Amino acid sequence: MAQKNRYYEILRSVGITVAKHKLLSALCGGMALAAALSLQGEPTINRVGDCGLSALLGIAVATNVTKRSYKQRLKDAQMDRSQFEADQRLLEQEKSALTKSKTDLDKAEAQLTAFQAQLKTEKLNLDTRESTYKDRILIEQARLAEAKAQKAVDSMQAKLEAALADKAAVQSEYTIKMGQVTDTAKKAVAIKEEHAQKLTAAAEKAIDTRDQVLADERGQVNGVLERLSREISAMAQELATQKELVAKLQAPKDFPFRSLEADTANAIRQYLHQRGIILSCDRIGKVHYGSTPIYFEPITCEGIKTIEPYLDGLTLDLALNEVPKVALDQGKVKITVQLSQEKAPKKSPIKHISIGDVEKALLPCFHLRVSGFTGSGKSVMLNYLIRLFEEDMGSQAIIFDPKVDFPSAKYPSNKVFRGPKRCMDNIELIGDTVSVRQEYEVQHDERGLPIPELHRESRLFLMDELKDQYNSAVARDDEEMAIPKAERGNYARSFKRSVQKGLEVGRGVNVRVIFSTVTDESSDFGFKNNVFKQSATIYLGNQAITALDSDYLSSVEPKKKAQLKSEFKSRQEAGQKYIVLFYNGSTNECFYFSAEGIEGTRSAQNLKLEEPPKTPMLDVTGQPDKNAQSIDNQLSQPLTAPVTLTEPCGPWTAKDGQRPTxxxxxxxxxxxxxxxxxxxxxxxxxxxxxxxxxxxxxxxxxxxxxxxxxxxxxx
Structure with a gap:
């Protein structure tokens, strides 16, 4: 019975297991069906049973494989769990380390709090010590001040005792002098009596010659009497001086009349007298806008340094507006006091500079820049400068006129390139002129070849609106971008090279450049920063005041700039409209002038000058240089026409183009x-x-x- 129950339990567990797994259920069903079919004994049924068994066998194999897969997954899951547990242990260790670090941090914070408390305690102790030191310093300063005051009192007491001693000495000397005068008078009387006795005796002894003897004796007596009279007069004068000195010591003088100046002088004397400086009022000088000079005769005064410490106190005591000034003037103490608020009229900051002085400043400038915005008067100034420099140099200017501001009627003898295109086509003329003249200088220095007259004379170039010309060159380069590179003009580079060479090298070969701009920055033209500094500058319009704060006038002292700004404001208030600032960096000369009506100061008539002889330039082999000749021909075109004297020059008359000696x-x-x-x-x-x-x-x-x-x- 017990065995039967055990079998029953086994079957029950197998049934439960089979019921839980579908594959096992199918397997068992298939096996049962196959077993039942195989028991029939028929061939067909046996084959079906064999197929069922084969299927069951395949299912068993698949089930085994699945089981192994589950085992592997279980093993991997166990390994992952082990790794997880290891990571968890590592996290626990890090957590314990973090807890320990937090504990250490709490300890450090506690130590920091204790240290801060200690610092506060030490600071309190330090403050206590500092207050103690300050009290000690104040006590020491008070002691030193008391000692200094006592020393000053002792010094004043010593000076007073010395003055009393001087007074006693003067009085004693006066007594001695009076005794000496009395003795001298007695001696004079005795000598007079003695000579009278001698005269009587001589008269008795020489009756025949008494007239002669009397005359001689009288002469001697008169000489003695005159000498005695002079001595008595000198003693009396010295005695009067001593009496005057004694009087000064005893009672310094005040001004006897009443006025604001006299009362102030008497108050100053009394104030200084109370402080041991004894002065005597002498006179009051000329009052100028409330400034009153008062002269004192020094009695006991060791110089103005003894008076200067009391001037602030004197100002407060007399309620003066300003601290008096003290000085020595011909042995007198001069104290100048401001007794009223009347002030001298301010001098106008405007410096009146004549056009002649302006021209004296302009002509030594080799290069000149006119800077100003549109409408500021650049064309008017350039017209004036052309006439000024042409007259000084004796040759006409070559003008680059992109805006056509220089009409032919005014410049019939000048070479004028009008319009942007002609300016660009001929801008290299400036640099080529410099290069030709440099080559002549080289040939002259190395081979002794003569420099033609044409290239020894001054050459003047004028460029109006430099910025417009540069922009035109850049625009023309942009237009030719489609042209092959070998055929392009490269106008911007030619412009920079030519103008920069004229400004930097032109001075050495007598080539002058005048140009106008609307900006101070040479970098706007692609130039180096210091190119514009090669020339003096005339600023027009608003730039006449804004230029003072630019880098180009950095060499002008701040005090000079402040004066110029004040002058500009005064000129505006005076109604001047055409205010011009001139600056020459080489001489640091900087001043304002009014250019109203400047255009009419120069004649509009062009000078006609003789055309110099054309001498071909030689190359380094000594042969004529064809390229240089082409440049030479371009330069020698009718820029300057020859002079022809068509009317008599005084009594001398020109014949056949001859010139006077x-x-x-x-x-x-x-x-x-x-x-x-x-x-x-x-x-x-x-x-x-x-x-x-x-x-x-x-x-x-x-x-x-x-x-x-x-x-x-x-x-």
Missing amino acids: LEQALKDGVKCPHCQTVSTTQKGQKVEKGNRIRMACHKGKSNGCKVDIFRVQIS
């Missing part, structure tokens, strides 16, 4: 081309380039002529 010009005279006044006075002694001399117009600007000096070419 120096002797003829000075002897017979030459007519001024502006006013036709005959002049025989040469300005200076030298003959300039091109055989020109400077003649002084006898009429001049002061009498209606347009110039003071004109040039004449001689033979």
